[in-house]
Amino acid sequence: MTTQAPIPVVINGAAGKMGREVVKAVAAASDMALVGAVDRNPNLQGQDAGEVAGIEALEVPIVNDLQATLVMALQERQLPVMVDFTHPDSIYENVRAAIAYGVRPVVGTTGLSAEQIEDLADFADKASMGGAIVPNFSIGMVLLQQAAIRASQYFDHVEIIELHHNQKADAPSGTAIQTAQLLEEMGKSFNPPRVTETEKLPGARGTRTEEGIRIHSVRLPGLIAHQEVIFGAPGEIYTLRHDTSDRACYMPGVLLAIRKVIQLKSLIYGLEKLL
Numbered sequence: 001m002t003t004q005a006p007i008p009v010v011i012n013g014a015a016g017k018m019g020r021e022v023v024k025a026v027a028a029a030s031d032m033a034l035v036g037a038v039d040r041n042p043n044l045q046g047q048d049a050g051e052v053a054g055i056e057a058l059e060v061p062i063v064n065d066l067q068a069t070l071v072m073a074l075q076e077r078q079l080p081v082m083v084d085f086t087h088p089d090s091i092y093e094n095v096r097a098a099i100a101y102g103v104r105p106v107v108g109t110t111g112l113s114a115e116q117i118e119d120l121a122d123f124a125d126k127a128s129m130g131g132a133i134v135p136n137f138s139i140g141m142v143l144l145q146q147a148a149i150r151a152s153q154y155f156d157h158v159e160i161i162e163l164h165h166n167q168k169a170d171a172p173s174g175t176a177i178q179t180a181q182l183l184e185e186m187g188k189s190f191n192p193p194r195v196t197e198t199e200k201l202p203g204a205r206g207t208r209t210e211e212g213i214r215i216h217s218v219r220l221p222g223l224i225a226h227q228e229v230i231f232g233a234p235g236e237i238y239t240l241r242h243d244t245s246d247r248a249c250y251m252p253g254v255l256l257a258i259r260k261v262i263q264l265k266s267l268i269y270g271l272e273k274l275l
Helices: 017-028 049-053 066-073 091-101 114-127 139-151 174-184 247-261
Strands: 007-012 032-038 081-084 104-107 131-133 157-164 214-219 225-233 236-243 267-269
Touching (some): 007 017, 007 066, 007 247, 017 032, 032 049, 032 066, 066 091, 081 091, 081 247, 091 104, 091 114, 091 131, 114 267, 139 174, 139 225, 139 236
Parallel strands (some): 081 104, 157 214
Antiparallel strands (some): 225 236
């Protein structure tokens, strides 16, 4: 009886807050093997990815050459996967590189535009490659979004507030944008105007989507990742809220995506498509 070889995993952004959690999760998963750790932090080059993450040494050094690491990963027997938690400025090129080299991307970095996602999906289709772009890996967030979709059938007024730590580079968050998109797929407009609004300070009412949903972004130290979806109607308010207190909450979703992505033939958007 032969056992299946573990899935080779490259982590891009391995020394970041999320990257370190992914290193620990992959190292603890019996069906995965960390084969590459990439990060741009010059102070950590050559250090062991496991030790940087706070666990035992994994004999995988942190390097700053993504393409060379992808090529190395292809030498493994199984289909390799790249998990990316980097920066909005580099994510598009990172995903294109992974697809070009035949490495399946699992993307947690937000900030991709709708046009970039469409372009990457076309590129993956031409390469017959599976991939996953996931704005939020939390199972709880998926459940919140499903509840919001149900509520949107009965409420015409809704606003979204997303709150993150002050080191998050993009706003609104990818999760808030995706939540609004899911509500707009119901085929209705929201927040019909009751008065002519005037913003005394630009941005006071947040951003507004094409279908009228307002999104507000808060950035403060002490926060991790939080979101409220607030529905209003005469005489009542219905609030859905999701809070994270530890980035470990995202790891079941990350591991699920790694296992599922090697079976995909196209690029998908959203964790709900893998559940």
